[in-house]
Amino acid sequence: MATSIEDNFGDEYYQHLPQFGASLGELLCFFGVKRTYGVGGDFVANLINALEPHVEVLPSSNEMHAGFSACAQAELNPLGVCMTTYTVGSLPCVSAAALARTEGLPVVFISGAPGENEVNSHALHHSVHPSTAWNTDLDAALNAFRALGIRAERLQGQRHSGQPNIAAEQCLDLLTYAYLNRQPVFIEIPRDLINQPTQSLRLPSQLAQLTGDQQLSLSGAELIARNIEKKLTAASSPLVFLGEKLRLNQALLTKIIAFCRQQGLPYATSWFGKGMLDESDSLCLGSYNGAFSEIEGKAYIESVADYVLELGTAISPSDTNNAFSSQTHAVDSHKNKTMLKGTSRWEQDISVVMDLLQSAHLTPRKLPAQFGDGVIASNIDSLMLGYHNLAATINLAQGELSKPYIFVPEVGSALFASFELQTLNGDLGRSYLANPWYAAMGTCLPYxxxxxxxxxxxxxxxxxLVLTGDGGFNFQANELINLQKQAANVTIIYMRNNIFHLGKAGDAPVYACNHLAFDPKLLIQAYGGQGHLCETTGQLIDCLVQSAAVGGLHLIEVPTSTEPEYQSEITKKLNTYIGFRNGNEEATSAWKTLCGE
Structure with missing residues (x-):
């Protein structure tokens, strides 16, 4: 005869058990989650109802956008959370999961699933099951996420009548894994588990205790610090180069910047680290990427620095972040360099070395002469707007605002022009959030x-401030409805040339992204915003200042020429390099000239 939990452990214990849905809500709150993004559906309906008392369950225009919003959330919080229904909802999130996997973002992808009592020989309407199949595939989404190298599990219900299920403990393990390892996870939750009792959890009093406050298990930090101390003392023009891993470790980044200011050490970051530094700081050289950089600190990095302390860069270099493997990245090839990649969890090894350096007997340097504002404000004298003077114009407008922008560029020409923007301190601690390639177009509005x-x-x-081309914008315009509902303070600069121009290699119809009759200014009005047309630098500055003062949703259409003189310097260099790699003789000659050969 089956034994109930109540009979097995007693009524007092049984009454102590929470329902799984409530336990999951408490878990998300423990990890600092205040909102989730998603799309409703039959298999996730019970979960939505259970979580609503604990977190905001916010809609997205589609599942992929929900995943992208969760990625942006994870850039700024301990976890990002996306919630969808079974397969038809979770599978469209795979692009966002690839982004989270590549960027090392702790995103929790939650999917409703068929109840364990529904699984039998019949094909469920959300299962991947062609009519010719001999078996029902219930694991399609699990396998898709696992194929990306993501930990993916389906929660288990009760396996013995006398024992509560372990679903809450499974969730705690998965959320902890995402948080500690900065990796996405995928969780399928059978819908009949939501209102079932689950084992009660004993959580730490605060999130930081999940790390166990463990000491660094690696030895030799004192020897590394001593070696760095010697090299810093011997160097006349040192440089600290900060990698993108630090953007998710604000405490360590703050410690490093404080050390640089204490010692008068100039510092720069990578393209993927852009936005984590205040580029107006007198010691900040900006965001560097070899021959493709357009920053005033470039000369110091490439021709002056005689010692580089490189902290928190990727173990395996990315071609995008390392000058597209063009061998022009001076930090990569510097002969006098110490690299601390951060190979222990949460870069504890770097943190310990920095503590030792801060207590070392180093002589503070006199602050070097001002390196400039971190960006080059050239081409602003050209009245006609284009990508060639977009960043410089925005930088001037930003100087007139009471609060600086948070920049959100879209993949394409807008992304490469955006590396010339000046990022300043803001309320979020980050002033620039972008998807550099991995999920292709369609992220800036969900971000x-x-x-x-x-x-x-x-x-x-x-x-x-969102920067997008017309192609990228058209991928995601349906997300405007949620910006309208938020009454968000967002200005969209819409660079219009009616084609997918970056990487264009012919005249096939696939490159056409717009119709000449399309009027985005009317579209933004339909969403309660204001539309503007700017064709000159002066018009754009005035419009940006006025839009920031008014607030709300604005779209600024900028007609954009595709002629080379109207492209950003970075884009021109990139197109030249691509042509060189593809064997184009003219591009090869231009690239060699660019590299001084």
């Missing part, structure tokens, strides 16, 4: 949506 939610929670009026 802006998550940033706006965070700012609203903080009571901040800081403006968000």
């Amino acid at each position: 802006a949506r998550a940033i706006a939610d965070q700012l609203i929670e903080m009571g901040s009026k800081q403006p968000i």
